[in-house]
Amino acid sequence: MFTLSEENYLKAIYHLESDSKKGISTNAIAKSLETKASSVTDMVKKLSEKEVVLYKKYQGVTLTEFGKKTAANIVRKHRLWEVFLVEKLNFSWDEVHDVAEQLEHIKSPKLINQLDALLGFPTHDPHGDPIPDKEGNVNIVDKILLSTLNKGESGVCVGVNDSSSEFLRFLDKKKITLGKIITVLEKEDFDDSLSIEIDGEKLSISKKIANNLYIKK
Amino acid sequence: MFTLSEENYLKAIYHLESDSKKGISTNAIAKSLETKASSVTDMVKKLSEKEVVLYKKYQGVTLTEFGKKTAANIVRKHRLWEVFLVEKLNFSWDEVHDVAEQLEHIKSPKLINQLDALLGFPTHDPHGDPIPDKEGNVNIVDKILLSTLNKGESGVCVGVNDSSSEFLRFLDKKKITLGKIITVLEKEDFDDSLSIEIDGEKLSISKKIANNLYIKK
DNA sequence: CAATATTTTTAGACTTGTCTAAAAATTTAT
DNA sequence: ATAAATTTTTAGACAAGTCTAAAAATATTG
Known part of the structure; x- marks a missing residue:
């Protein structure tokens, strides 16, 4: 199981990897999480012990397969909750992000599967971003x-x-x-x-x- | 704003008060939260500074009006989420508690008001417990x-x-x-x-x- | 009411996650 | 290719929340 903070690091690395493909620098992670590089170094060591990232000093980090799946699952939850907020609770697409940032950390597989069903198994969130499936696979469209x-x-x-x-x-x-x-x-x-x-x-x-x-x- | 831990203490004191009416002992709180009395003393001091409880050494604690309202709002969220899980996500009444314990800490007034509306403004949760209104008032029934x-x-x-x-x-x-x-x-x-x-x-x-x-x- | 038992608080320590400042490694540039 | 600039890591500190062990206050009881 991962802490709130660990989940946020995983998600940040996941998003940075999808942009750049290379190993992600501690500085890049620090910028994206609005924290300091020294804090990132500490956390990255912890994540490395938990086998969700590969890390060699001064070389940046990469997600392991397990790490990717874990991160994709958080993104999946975030985007499903965004759909819920818009479709069921009349939020507009500019209001959903902060609430989804909280909801994405709720731990309950049944909750997220049932939510998926309630929403009719949506493929994209209100901003057009694809929702990873249960295995963490994402359907990339040639936009x-x-x-x-x-x-x-x-x-x-x-x-x-x-x-x-x-x-x-x-x-x-x-x-x-x-x-x-x-x-x-x-x-x-x-x-x-x-x-x-x-x-x-x-x-x-x-x-x-x-x-x-x-x-x- | 209150931390996760502070919210859990508030809720525990709220429930204990509704049983006993007297000042709540640190021991009672410790038992209900499965923690140690010494930890409770520390936290109770913090809550006292935040003006949600009245606390005098060795005298136990009582919620202030502000504390009661804050606690009732957490309970309100907990119970509304329970209704949601049962009514919309096909949870059974014995499965909802742990998930609601997480969901009750999500901070978004709009979320909870819209959820309330989606559920048709329910008055009781799946276990028959009353749902406090926005002001924290509870309709006590002579059960x-x-x-x-x-x-x-x-x-x-x-x-x-x-x-x-x-x-x-x-x-x-x-x-x-x-x-x-x-x-x-x-x-x-x-x-x-x-x-x-x-x-x-x-x-x-x-x-x-x-x-x-x-x-x- | 004094002795004992119980409850509560204090003191000091530990963990998690963060920070600043300094040291070390890497990269850039002349 | 070596010096300078930049990035990254280390070292030490701090806050929140918890714990154990000991001290202090309160409650019980003969």
Whole structure:
């Protein structure tokens, strides 16, 4: 069994690994958990003894298979709870994160399996992120950033890169939600902004926005 | 805000107060939390500084109004989660306690209010215990122990005193559930056992069982 | 009411997870 | 390739919450 703190480290390493593939530096973990590198070193030694990470001094850490499964299970719980909050308790997608951060640590296999069933075995959370299955496998979809679409191309909005509540509320305001079809009408060279069509309406979107929206062609 | 540990102490004191009315001894708290009296003394000092209990050395503790409200809110969360587990996730009444012990510490007023609504504003948990309202008020019902009924009297089964899973599974086996009507046919003097009628069937029940079932006449 | 038993508190220690400051290793750059 | 900059680890300290053992207060009882 893992402590709250150990689970948070596992999750952080899991997310960092999915970005970078290499061994994860203590500094990177420290940044992501808003703690100090020295604290990370200590914790990583403990995780290494528990056989969830491989660790060699100065070489960064990697999750073991067991570690990956354990971390994926925490992510699974987090995302299932997010679906629950949105679908059953009328939370909006910018309100769910902090509560799910708490709920993900609840220990009860039956709870999470029944929750999964209650929700109809969802495959994605409210931000479009995939929900790992019981074995920790994730279905990776070939989504791309809106900013990589060429003029004239279109696709379905399937996820967000930034899931801060600021960004999510901005999307709400602009009526940009998952599942909507977006067509690139124009790409401006001088500021990389986009002119897009959504819901039959024309909308101008900054580079920053386009870099944080995932599209499936 | 209160730590996990502080919340558990508050809850323990709350339950002990509802039994005994007097100042609660550190020993009683220690027993209920399976810890040592010396640990309780330390924690009680902390709780006293946070103004949730009144504490004078060697005199035991009492909850302040603020402490009562805080504790009642934890109990409210515990019992609402129990209802959720039974009503929405197909848990049986003997499986909910340990999970609810974890869920009761989740901090999100919106979560608990929405959960309350999802469940249709229940007034009692699966064991018949009343759910405190948002202000911490509890509707106390004039329930009595089955063992205090006289021969020939009957009433509705409205709660359990012992909510250990052993006892609850025993009741399941005997098909004794909340809401059923129980009539006392006979009281045996030599062992205080009862002969009761339930569902039109005759059943013999030991003193211990009769002392752990609540009835409303 | 004094002696004994019980309860409660204090004192000091231990664990977990964190921190700062300094030392060690690695990386970068000239 | 060696010096400088950066990253990582070590060492020692601290807070929260717990424990054991001993001291102090309260309660019991003859």
